[in-house]
Amino acid sequence: MSEGINDHTRYIVDLRRHMWMDGIEVELRRLIWQIAVVGKYISAKIHESNRKLAGFKNVYGEDQLALDRISDDILKNMLKNSGFVREYASEELKEIAPIGQGQEKYIVTADPLDGSSLVDTNLAIGTIIGIHKNSVFDCGRNSMVAALYITYGPLITMIYSAGKGVHEFVLDREGEYVLSEENIRLNEKGAIFSPGGLRRDWTDSHKRYIDRLESDGYKLRYSGGFVPDINQVIIKRGGIFSYPALKKSPQGKLRLLFELQPMAFIMEQAGGRATNGKEDILSLNVTSVDQRSPIYIGSSAEVTMAEKFLSQ
Numbered sequence: 202m203s204e205g206i207n208d209h210t211r212y213i214v215d216l217r218r219h220m221w222m223d224g225i226e227v228e229l230r231r232l233i234w235q236i237a238v239v240g241k242y243i244s245a246k247i248h249e250s251n252r253k254l255a256g257f258k259n260v261y262g263e264d265q266l267a268l269d270r271i272s273d274d275i276l277k278n279m280l281k282n283s284g285f286v287r288e289y290a291s292e293e294l295k296e297i298a299p300i301g302q303g304q305e306k307y308i309v310t311a312d313p314l315d316g317s318s319l320v321d322t323n324l325a326i327g328t329i330i331g332i333h334k335n336s337v338f339d340c341g342r343n344s345m346v347a348a349l350y351i352t353y354g355p356l357i358t359m360i361y362s363a364g365k366g367v368h369e370f371v372l373d374r375e376g377e378y379v380l381s382e383e384n385i386r387l388n389e390k391g392a393i394f395s396p397g398g399l400r401r402d403w404t405d406s407h408k409r410y411i412d413r414l415e416s417d418g419y420k421l422r423y424s425g426g427f428v429p430d431i432n433q434v435i436i437k438r439g440g441i442f443s444y445p446a447l448k449k450s451p452q453g454k455l456r457l458l459f460e461l462q463p464m465a466f467i468m469e470q471a472g473g474r475a476t477n478g479k480e481d482i483l484s485l486n487v488t489s490v491d492q493r494s495p496i497y498i499g500s501s502a503e504v505t506m507a508e509k510f511l512s513q
């Protein structure tokens with residue numbers, strides 16, 4: 202360990218040091234660090250916009266919308282000046298925005314504030330990021346180099362993978378992201394399920410799958426926020442999150458580029474799986490920025506079981 206480190210940090214591993222020890226190349230390290238810092242600003246905005254804190258009643262729901270856009274602006278502006286990002290694709294923007302000079306290494310995809318409609322309930326929400334090296338119009342397996350998400354809950358946590366395992370950091374009171382769990386690995390099988398969509402809109406095969414999970418004793422854990430719902434599968438070392446094809450929307454609800462690819466990248470790195478029922482999420486070709494896909498993501502036993510039910 203290097204000299205000159207304050208006593209109180211001697212025994213902790215912060216995010217920058219962890220990435221350095223992991224041998225992640227310098228530009229990617231700096232980019233991930235910058236995005237983690239953006240998480241602090243977004244968290245501050247969440248606090249600031251809290252009308253309960255200010256004694257207001259949240260009647261119009263406009264704050265949540267504004268919060269999405271503010272988070273997007275903060276992220277985009279930060280990345281604009283980073284020197285590492287040539288394009289920025291966000292759930293908040295219709296098209297991919299060129300934000301660099303053109304020769305920068307990375308393209309960043311973002312769902313800047315997922316689950317923002319949950320803000321007034323004080324449930325956890327999050328930021329989801331994918332980092333790509335070539336065009337995003339490819340499959341994730343070819344184009345992705347890293348992914349991360351930040352949870353804004355009782356604690357602020359950041360989970361990242363740059364292709365060398367999955368690691369969790371907690372933002373401490375000094376503003377440092379401190380390593381809390383290294384090399385997170387899922388068990389083969391979990392004990393919880395998070396089923397998205399309305400039961401009346403599910404297909405028969407999906408319904409049978411969920412019935413089986415219920416009769417096998419899986420516990421229902423669905424918050425309605427994609428980030429915390431995925432996070433509990435990761436932190437509890439298994440389980441399944443699904444957002445299936447619905448009768449009226451066969452591509453489901455969630456977006457491939459901004460939501461599904463980053464979580465699939467992290468889940469695979471933790472030893473889990475993610476499919477649309479037939480193909481791995483990271484094998485699907487992205488042809489448009491707002492492409493959606495059904496998803497079954499979690500520990501491998503439950504994902505494999507989903508594939509069996511859906512093929513029947």
Ligand code: F6P
Pocket residue numbers: 315316317397398399425426427428430454
């Ligand atoms: O971004 C979409 C989202 O809010 C996710 O965070 C969440 O998983 C999903 O929608 C919840 O959808 P529903 O309200 O249909 O359960």
Ligand code: MN
Pocket residue numbers: 292312314315316427460
């Ligand atoms: Mn979202």
